[in-house]
Amino acid sequence: MTQSVVVQVGQCGNQVGYRFWDLALREHAYVNKKGLYDEAISMNETHTNLAGGSVQAVLVDMEEGVVNQIRQGPLKDVFDSTQLLTDVSGSGNNWAMGYMTYGSAYREQIIEKLRKMAEHCDCLQCFFLIHSMGGGTGSGLGTRVLRLLEDEFPEVCRIVTSVYPSEEDDVVTSPYNSVLAMRELSEYADCVLPVENQSLMNIVNRIRRYSGKTGSAVRMDSTVISGHGGLSTGEKPFDAMNNIVANLLLHVTSSARFQGSLNMDLNEIPMNLVPFPRLHYLVPSLTPLYSLADVSMPPRRVDQMFSDAFSKEQQLIGAEPRHSLYLACALLLRGDVGVSDLQRNIQRLRPTLPFVWWNQEGWKAGLCSVPPFGHTHSLLALANNTCLKATFSRLKERFMKLYRKKAHLHHYLHVEGLEQSTFSEAVSSLSSLIAEYQQLDNTKDRVIPNAPRLSIAT
Amino acid sequence: MSVVTVQLGQCGNQVGLELFDVISNDAREAQRRTYGSACYDRFFHQTTNGELEARAVLIDMEPKVINHSMTKAAKSGKWRYGEKSHFSQKQGSGNNWANGFCVHGPRNKEVVEELVRREVERCERLAGLMPIMSVAGGTGSGVGTYVTQCLRDTFPKSFILNHLMWPYSTGEVIVQNYNSVLTLAKLYRLSDAILVHENNTIHRICSQLLNIKHITFSDVNRVIAHQLGSVLQPALTQDSYGTYSRNPLGIDWQVRPPSNFERTRGLPTHNFNRSLANLLILRGKDVYSAETGNFEEPALYTSWLPSNEAFNAWKSTVPFDKYEKSATLVNNSQSLLLPLDNIVEKAWNMFASRAYVHQYTKYGITEEDFLESFTSLEQVISSYRHLC
Ligand SMILES: Nc1nc2c(ncn2[C@@H]2O[C@H](COP(=O)(O)OP(=O)(O)OP(=O)(O)O)[C@@H](O)[C@H]2O)c(=O)[nH]1
Ligand SMILES: Nc1nc2c(ncn2[C@@H]2O[C@H](COP(=O)(O)OP(=O)(O)OP(=O)(O)O)[C@@H](O)[C@H]2O)c(=O)[nH]1
Ligand SMILES: [Mg+2]
Ligand SMILES: [Mg+2]
Numbered sequence: 001m002t003q004s005v006v007v008q009v010g011q012c013g014n015q016v017g018y019r020f021w022d023l024a025l026r027e028h029a030y031v032n033k034k035g036l037y038d039e040a041i042s043m044n045e046t047h048t049n050l051a052g053g054s055v056q057a058v059l060v061d062m063e064e065g066v067v068n069q070i071r072q073g074p075l076k077d078v079f080d081s082t083q084l085l086t087d088v089s090g091s092g093n094n095w096a097m098g099y100m101t102y103g104s105a106y107r108e109q110i111i112e113k114l115r116k117m118a119e120h121c122d123c124l125q126c127f128f129l130i131h132s133m134g135g136g137t138g139s140g141l142g143t144r145v146l147r148l149l150e151d152e153f154p155e156v157c158r159i160v161t162s163v164y165p166s167e168e169d170d171v172v173t174s175p176y177n178s179v180l181a182m183r184e185l186s187e188y189a190d191c192v193l194p195v196e197n198q199s200l201m202n203i204v205n206r207i208r209r210y211s212g213k214t215g216s217a218v219r220m221d222s223t224v225i226s227g228h229g230g231l232s233t234g235e236k237p238f239d240a241m242n243n244i245v246a247n248l249l250l251h252v253t254s255s256a257r258f259q260g261s262l263n264m265d266l267n268e269i270p271m272n273l274v275p276f277p278r279l280h281y282l283v284p285s286l287t288p289l290y291s292l293a294d295v296s297m298p299p300r301r302v303d304q305m306f307s308d309a310f311s312k313e314q315q316l317i318g319a320e321p322r323h324s325l326y327l328a329c330a331l332l333l334r335g336d337v338g339v340s341d342l343q344r345n346i347q348r349l350r351p352t353l354p355f356v357w358w359n360q361e362g363w364k365a366g367l368c369s370v371p372p373f374g375h376t377h378s379l380l381a382l383a384n385n386t387c388l389k390a391t392f393s394r395l396k397e398r399f400m401k402l403y404r405k406k407a408h409l410h411h412y413l414h415v416e417g418l419e420q421s422t423f424s425e426a427v428s429s430l431s432s433l434i435a436e437y438q439q440l441d442n443t444k445d446r447v448i449p450n451a452p453r454l455s456i457a458t
Numbered sequence: 459m460s461v462v463t464v465q466l467g468q469c470g471n472q473v474g475l476e477l478f479d480v481i482s483n484d485a486r487e488a489q490r491r492t493y494g495s496a497c498y499d500r501f502f503h504q505t506t507n508g509e510l511e512a513r514a515v516l517i518d519m520e521p522k523v524i525n526h527s528m529t530k531a532a533k534s535g536k537w538r539y540g541e542k543s544h545f546s547q548k549q550g551s552g553n554n555w556a557n558g559f560c561v562h563g564p565r566n567k568e569v570v571e572e573l574v575r576r577e578v579e580r581c582e583r584l585a586g587l588m589p590i591m592s593v594a595g596g597t598g599s600g601v602g603t604y605v606t607q608c609l610r611d612t613f614p615k616s617f618i619l620n621h622l623m624w625p626y627s628t629g630e631v632i633v634q635n636y637n638s639v640l641t642l643a644k645l646y647r648l649s650d651a652i653l654v655h656e657n658n659t660i661h662r663i664c665s666q667l668l669n670i671k672h673i674t675f676s677d678v679n680r681v682i683a684h685q686l687g688s689v690l691q692p693a694l695t696q697d698s699y700g701t702y703s704r705n706p707l708g709i710d711w712q713v714r715p716p717s718n719f720e721r722t723r724g725l726p727t728h729n730f731n732r733s734l735a736n737l738l739i740l741r742g743k744d745v746y747s748a749e750t751g752n753f754e755e756p757a758l759y760t761s762w763l764p765s766n767e768a769f770n771a772w773k774s775t776v777p778f779d780k781y782e783k784s785a786t787l788v789n790n791s792q793s794l795l796l797p798l799d800n801i802v803e804k805a806w807n808m809f810a811s812r813a814y815v816h817q818y819t820k821y822g823i824t825e826e827d828f829l830e831s832f833t834s835l836e837q838v839i840s841s842y843r844h845l846c
Contacts, residue, residue: 001521002549123548261674262630263522267552271596272632275813327813328632340672346628358807361628450803451810454829456836 002125005117006057010138012163013131014066019246058113062137063090091136095177096415098140126157126266134165134174143184150188157267160189166198175398183429190270192281196317200241251380254368264366272364273328273384282382285314306345309381324387325444326355328362332380335371357448389437460581463514463588467598468523469623470591475527476683478512482537484779493776496692510537515573516544519597551596555637556821558600586617594625594634599641610648620649624656635805643831655682688786693772732845733791735768741784742777795842
């Protein structure tokens, strides 16, 4: 059996991570009760670890608040103190503080904790980093950790879940932090699953509106929106949004946690979805979110779920992949969905979606038989799509608006180890990423003939 | 004469399981003792307490599938895999041929060779080795190719037949065409014969001929096992004088045109399928009165190999797998041209943009290795296309 280690950094990282563990434990408890495991799975170490109390996670924050809450909350027995690392004053929304100051101060300690976790694993397959892009700790120290992972565990896959700030984020310097962090993500991650707070907020508001109506089909106890019924009690402001991100992670890890007829190993995700090293940002969309299932689900609803995964409302970032170019697409299914549902829907949707000329059949699928709690089935689509060009361009504009005026720059330049060139290098890294997407996007409506074949002397 | 099967990767281990199941059932229900015992001798050996143990080695880089196949075989109560005839690691090759071929293969060379050697030493007479695998994933294709190469070195004179599963055209492994190209180019040089099943074709058989509604891999694999079994089970050839002595794998399938052969005729028309060689296997009732003259029509074959050499028929009056009569055709012809050309074309388009290549170079194969593989498959395509 293979294992993964979750590394959650900063406030956002730890709050999302907390929701993930809460839901994962609940999912496993439920599945055990129902006896859904087969023999092979009850041997699964991830599961015994989950249920037995020790969870493969490292929690890092340069403030104490969130981690202390976790320490005192209902999951307190799940983590032990060797897995935690905190400081008191935070990075003050400054990437450079996180990356340089704390990154250097805590380097050895972090490596030590990571090694300890790795030793617990029989076969360590993947690190999941969870963090936000907008603050200082998650963004700065988080990406520093990513780099440490590359140095210390070069063979272990690194999948990063990054929460991008909304356009009107409280943190003024969030565009700086995000762009500085992105350069690290582009260099050192195997895959990044970007999530935008604005999109999460829109989804949560839509669900609330639906569930406000009488007789609606939305089940508020479903894990997609509510943490209610989980191990924790009382909802915090970001909880509903974080549950969506937690569900994204539950999906990605489901094949490793449960049985399925078409298993998708975690290292198959970058292998199949990343055609060029830096283009490893995968747009996630999760369904069903607000059109929730009633229990007896006719096949039409399964088809609806597939269609929804490609609609704008279900994307976890503000983008529309349908109208851009797909480089590759993965469908991770959970619950009572079969190979024939999969084949039928791929055939149905395929003509409506533009795929790059050299990857016209760029689909990868995984089937996990255990659905998320409260659902009969669900789908996570991960799209490598040129729509990210627009998302990243907007971020760059926000960055440039500050950078042209050199606003707040001195906070960064004060930090030991940071040079001004870091900023220009980060922008040009982002620009060239955007250009790579643009170049591919340009091929979209062109009819490109097959590459001329090698000619053979006969 | 015995065959040692090497099951590689998920597909190889699932198809292999079905194959041994079909063969053991068929042998047990056979009306003739000579047929039954010839078959047992080919594919099984008896343990000291009389149990049937498959002459097979199971290899995968992750444990789940092998565990499943071992357990399922043991549960059948009829046969099982050898307690120690398997090897697995903790983590698959992640659909990456290079990871299988350059990393997992060499790393586990000794163990795997030892397992095969042990199985070979149990055979009184070795007819040949048969690796079974898919070409689309990472382990079957990459490790499978590497293992075939090792077998070629260790058993230079033995007959090696690779049974390959070609992928569905869509929906499973995005890099499947790369993996297929890299596998086929190498095996073409290593193997004595390559026997191919296409998942799409078998799927169609399941849906259109067998009317199965929700088709699973298990359904697909039963069809494959049935076809494979009917090729590999004992049968009589014209010169075998009533005993099942022939080498079940040992026909010379690598027919090559004479080197100085002049290509004088024009290109064949598209709807005509020219054969190099055909093998027809008839089993059950009336096999000796069956009319096979059409298969001997010289126009079907090349001008340089007379039809009496290009066509072979094997016969057995023992019905196979409960079918009163059955006929199986193994066809070395232009019919593979289209699917092969398709795979190469898709992989080549991808390669023209260098998409996904970094995933392979990371494990030590180079762009030149890709080019070499493309070149040798273009050569194969060209030779088949210009058969005349
Ligand atoms: N979705 C979500 N976003 C959050 C959460 N907490 C903070 N954010 C967002 O994350 C960004 C701020 O980063 P934080 O994670 O709070 O900062 P940090 O990593 O702790 O860094 P410092 O506080 O500067 O040390 C802003 O864009 C917030 O909107 C959360 O729980 N969920
Ligand atoms: N007919 C048939 N095809 C299968 C089966 N299992 C997998 N495949 C096909 O095999 C290909 C995938 O290769 P696998 O055999 O699963 O991969 P693997 O060799 O285990 O390699 P990795 O998992 O990448 O390490 C796809 O084309 C599947 O359609 C099976 O039981 N029967
Ligand atoms: Mg903080
Ligand atoms: Mg496998």
